Amino acid sequence: MMASPCQELLHQTLLLDIEVNEKGEIYSLGAVLGEKTFSVADRRRFNSNTLRDFDSFAKDARFVLGHNILNHDIPRLQQIAPALHLFSKPRIDTLFLSPLAFPANPYHRLIKNYQIVRDSINDPVQDAILAGKVFAEQWDALVQQFKANADVALLYRALLASDANLIGTAEALGCMGIPLLTGDDVLETFAWFARKHCCGAAVDHLVLQLADSQDSLAPLAYVTAWLSVADGNSVLPPWVRHQFPQVPVILHQLRESNCRYEECAYCQTHHVPQRFLHDYYGGFQRFAQSPRPMTEKACKRRSSIPRHGVLRCLQPCRPEEASRSAIFCPP
Numbered sequence: 001m002m003a004s005p006c007q008e009l010l011h012q013t014l015l016l017d018i019e020v021n022e023k024g025e026i027y028s029l030g031a032v033l034g035e036k037t038f039s040v041a042d043r044r045r046f047n048s049n050t051l052r053d054f055d056s057f058a059k060d061a062r063f064v065l066g067h068n069i070l071n072h073d074i075p076r077l078q079q080i081a082p083a084l085h086l087f088s089k090p091r092i093d094t095l096f097l098s099p100l101a102f103p104a105n106p107y108h109r110l111i112k113n114y115q116i117v118r119d120s121i122n123d124p125v126q127d128a129i130l131a132g133k134v135f136a137e138q139w140d141a142l143v144q145q146f147k148a149n150a151d152v153a154l155l156y157r158a159l160l161a162s163d164a165n166l167i168g169t170a171e172a173l174g175c176m177g178i179p180l181l182t183g184d185d186v187l188e189t190f191a192w193f194a195r196k197h198c199c200g201a202a203v204d205h206l207v208l209q210l211a212d213s214q215d216s217l218a219p220l221a222y223v224t225a226w227l228s229v230a231d232g233n234s235v236l237p238p239w240v241r242h243q244f245p246q247v248p249v250i251l252h253q254l255r256e257s258n259c260r261y262e263e264c265a266y267c268q269t270h271h272v273p274q275r276f277l278h279d280y281y282g283g284f285q286r287f288a289q290s291p292r293p294m295t296e297k298a299c300k301r302r303s304s305i306p307r308h309g310v311l312r313c314l315q316p317c318r319p320e321e322a323s324r325s326a327i328f329c330p331p
């Protein structure tokens, strides 16, 4: 049977995992390349000879892949052996792909919080293999997303590729058949997508700011993932908040203030308190002017009001007040 493109890529990729003790010292390393494995299970064996052997084991690898290798495994190895050739290879980090591949459920069954749920204790070879399995599932999920909503997947690749640290991970999306958007197309596609889920004026403002900046656009990939499921089961994983603190800030900018333009479909739907009244308590057209003039203000202050939020700011008035005011109070 012919190998799938994903299996082919995994076959050419060094799967890597290291274990570190409380002092930050590497005490074991496991790696897989094709049919071969490499493992060091004794801290005393971490010397320049072992690491030279490891480098020659990895020399034919096209990519280096692991879970959290960008912030953990690679920097630790670089501390003790900065000159390894494997550091020049593109890196695929399954931790960074996870919230993109599974936006509606960032807690994939193999990933808990930000760590892979391992089925072996302290066996880095098995953990490296597990990262390969996670990648294969991410591949399937991302290919499905590309078929269902090409813009989202196109944005993932282009936005990750804008970050020097994530170029290898973006290249993996290329291997999945997702083309690379470049130049103005990146922010234009983002704006077109985001306007469907956010305030149009806020999107235009953000895109103008970003067009002039040299910063990595990677946080927008996680904004895109969240927006792609914003009206359903979306959770911003704690890891995303920690790694990209800009993401919740951008989401707030894009969705939580009212631009007050009549032509802004998002704000007209999400920030008009009268519409909440009508939608939640069908038949009520306006707020009572007295005796609770604060109610409307309180309602306006709340943004993206969930049902319980409306209930909290629309305090029911007493029956005698109801008869005097234009609004009928909920029972």
Ligand SMILES: [Zn+2]
Pocket: 198, 199, 200, 201, 202, 257, 258, 259, 260, 261, 264, 266, 267, 268
């Ligand atoms: Zn708006």
